[in-house]
Amino acid sequence: NSQCNNRDRDMPGLLLGDVFPDFEANTSTGKIKFHEFLGNSWGILFSHPRDFTPVCTTELASAARLSNEFKKRDVKMIALSIDSVEDHCSWSKDVMALHPEQAASPLPFPIIADDKRELSVLLGMLDPDELDKDGMPLTARLCLSYKCVVFVIGPDKKLKLSILYPATTGRNFAEILRVIDSLQLTAKKKVATPVDWKPGDDVMVIPSLSDEEAKKLFPAGFNTKELPSGKNYLRYTPHP
Template structure:
C-alpha cells in the first residue's frame, strides 16, 4: 500500500473540503501543518477528537500550524457533522468549525497516503481510514507520523508537545529527552564535539556520568 515516510514531501493533492477546493501546498503556504484522519463521520471517538482539536485551535495558531482533518464521507456530511462537533463543545451550533475537513469518499487520498486500516471495515466490507497524524514542516516534508487504530482516540496535548519539540529542534542543535515539556532542559546532540558545544552553548551544559565513561548525555538550558 502506498504511504508517506518521514522526510518525504507530501504530494500537493487537490481535495474538496468544507471550505471549498484546496491544493495542499497552497493551503499550508509557509506554515507548519497537521493533517489528521478519521474513520468516518458521525462516530463517537472521532467526534470527541475533532471537538478537542477545535478547542485547541488557538494553541495551534500560536505555533503557526494550520489544521486540516480528513474523513471518508462527503462535504455535505462533514458540514452537518461539524454542528455536532461544536455542540459537543457546548458551542452554539452557528459557531463554525475552526479548520476544514477533507472529503475523501472515494478513499483516494487515504490510499495515496497509506491511511487505511485493514482491520476496521464498514458495513460494505470496505476498509476504514485509520487515525493518522501527519505533522508537516514549511518545506512540505513529513516531520512526524503517528498511526492509531480506529478504537483508540488521540491525545492532542501530546501532539502539541511534539510540535513544540519539532519546531525547537528544527532551529537548534538540541534534542528533547523523555517526557520533555517547554521550558525544561534539552540535550546537546551527540554529533557536536565538546568544543563545538561550548561555542554554541556559552551558558554551559552539564554531563551525566555513566558507567561506560562516555560523555554523551549532555543537558543544557536554552
C-alpha cells in the first residue's frame, strides 16, 4: 500500500507506527478527507460489515452513549460500513432508538460509506480474494469474512492501536476508552500501565529508565517489588 509506510512486511495491512492512509470518503455527514477530519486530535475508526445488523447496531449505540467521554479525551469518532450514505442515515435512527432518552438526537459521529469496498480492502478488513468478478464481496460470506477492526490514530496520524474482532463478537467501548487513557498517558510520560489498570491506579516505570533517572522523573518515588530472580524490573509509581 503506497499510502502507508513503504517498508517490507511479513504480514499485510497496517502495522503499529504506520502513518494511517489519508483517504477521501463520503459519510453520513458529508464528504471528508480523513487527515483533515482528524486535525490535531486523536481519532478512532471502527468498522462494520453491513448496516442493519444486530451486533453492529448495539456497538454503534454504545459508542454514541459514550461519545462525550471520547470528546473529553479529544478523540474524534468515525465509523465505517460497506453500505450507502442513505442506508447509514436510516440505520442511525435505529441506533439512537436503543437509548430512548437520545432517540431524537442525531448520531454524534459520521459513518463512512464504503459501498465499493475499496477502504475495507485498503485497511485490511476485507480480503481481495473474497470479492467477485465485479469487485464486490460475495454476499453469503461477507459477515463471516469481514474483519471488524478498531483503529486508534494519534495526533501525528500514526496508528497507535488496532484490535481485530470477528463480526459475531461485540466490542467493549468502555475497554477501548481505558486503552485510550493508557495510550495518552504513556505517550506523555515514561511509564507503562499494568494489567487491569485504570486511571488513578499506580503505573510502572519503563525498563529503559535507570533507578537514578526514575528518581528524578517521579518526585513521588517508586516501589520495587522483590522477585525470586533478584531482578528489580517491577517498579510502581503513583499515577503521574
